Amino acid sequence: MKVYYPEIPSPCYVLEEERLLHNLRILQRVQQESGADIICALKGYAMFSTFDLLRQYLAGCTASSLHEARLCFEEFGSKAHVCAPAYPPGDFVEILSCASHITFNSLSQWELFGQEARKAGVSCGLRINPEYSVVETALYDPCAPGSRMGIRAKDLGDRLPEGIEGLHFHTLCENGLPELLETFAAVEERFGDHLKGLSWLNMGGGHHITREDYDVDGLIEFLRKVQQRYELQVIMEPGEAIGLGTGFLKTSVLDVIDSDGVLVAIIDASFTAHMPDCLEMPYMPEIRGAKEVVRGLPTYRMGGISCLSGDQLGDYSFEEDLEVGQTLLFEDMIHYTMVKTTNFNGVNLPSIGILRSDGKFELVRQFGYRDYRDRLS
Ligand SMILES: Cc1ncc(COP(=O)(O)O)c(C=O)c1O
Structure with missing residues (x-):
């Protein structure tokens, strides 16, 4: 029986420090060789126990809410680039106190808040929608028909409002350089005149820069050219690329049942509560030692611990039968998981730990009843 x-403890998100460093070095190289700034999108990666490390390699963070802006300011130690679909008036003063840059998603939000932001010395920008879709999953496509994300060229007019210093587009998701180049061509076609005279251009996230096959040299060349041509600072704000491939979710098998001929391994974690993208995207994460279904090999569906019928995934084949008590490691479970976890059904949150570069494990956080209770009233 495999016990890794x-x-x-189980369940536990385990960040592998050496792998995080690997990603950070790639992102540092892009910044050093291109002159662009890369900041961390907290919506995708917010493991603040690693911010001491991140701070040495990245230029800051991007935040989409007051709480993310505070996390950036208080834990990362720098002011945030803030970008959200709209700002609650009651949050705005505090958001500004944590922000260096703020992006408005509509002209009406700019009219409402722009002068206040400028007075506070925060650099203001507008989010644009280049109406060029490269993402197939509608849930993650900011350029889908009817999308509320960003201002379309026809609604922006010929001149940018006085006081706007930057533009922001975020249209990619797990994409390579070709999709960025195509998207930028669409941006130039629709918004080219507005790019001249800007101080900054934020190209959003969705850049899979740390994926093995990403054309990093091509990206550096592209970023250099854009900055030279328009005399502005390019900012990129990936989340996933920070945490990509940097760790796993350790789980254990609690039971194995035969459900009308389908073998189901019930684990001590939940897909809907702890690995929600598996159901939302949807996709099948890698499990260490498992493979796609192979006839003749022991094959199992993975059952989550919540009572949601759809909290399951599969099927996977293994070399040996699964047994109660054995470990299953779900790979690449650091980005987006921790920030999206819920206590649905009262299931406990997985612990969080770091496997240091020297091989030693450090438990950072464990959760319990209080964490569940304190979100309720
Ligand atoms: C505005 C914005 N910036 C950055 C990101 C980070 O994207 P990713 O984690 O795919 O790099 C997102 C993700 O949704 C986003 O909406």
Whole structure:
């Protein structure tokens, strides 16, 4: 029976420090060789126990809410680039106190808040919608028909409002350089005149820069050219690329049942509560030692611990039968998981830990009843 990492509790998100460093070095190289700034999108990666490390490699963070802006200011130690679909008036003063840049999603939000932001010395920008879709999953496509994300060229007029210093587009999701180039061509076609005279251009997230096959040299060349041509600072704000491939979710098998001929391994974690993108995207994460279904090999569906019928995934084949108590490691479970976890059904949140570069495990946080209770009233 396979039991991995007996010193690590189950379930537990385990960040592998060496792998995070690998990603950070790539992102640092892009910044050093292109002159662009790369900041961390907290919506995708917000493991603040690693911010000491991130701070040495990245230029800051981007935030989409007051709480993310505070996390950036208080834990990362720098003012945030803030970009949200709209700002609650009651949050705005505090958001400004944590922000260096703020992007408005509509002209009406700019009219409402722009002068206040300028007075506070925060650099203001507008989010644009280049109406060029590269993302197939509608849930993640900011350029889908009817999208509320960003201002379309026809609604922006010929001149940018006085006081706007930057533009922001975020249209990619897990994409390579070709999709960025195509998107930028659409931006130039629709908004080219507005790019001249800007101080900054934020190209959003969705850049899979740390994926093995990403054309990093091509990206550096592209960023250099854009900055030279328009004499502005390019900012990129990936989330996933920070945490990509940097760790796993350790889980354990609690039961194995035969459900009308389908073998189901019920684990001590939940897909809907702890790995929600598996159901939302949807996609099948890699499980260490498992493979796609192979006839003749023991094959199992993975059952989550919540009572949601759809909290399951599969099927996967293994070399040996699964047994109660054995470990299953779900790979690449650091980005988006921790920020999206819920206590649905009262299921506990997985612990959080770091496997240091020297091989030692450090438990950072464990959760319990209080964390569940304190979100309710
Ligand atoms: C405005 C904005 N910036 C950055 C990101 C980060 O994207 P990713 O984690 O795919 O790099 C997102 C993700 O939704 C976003 O909406």
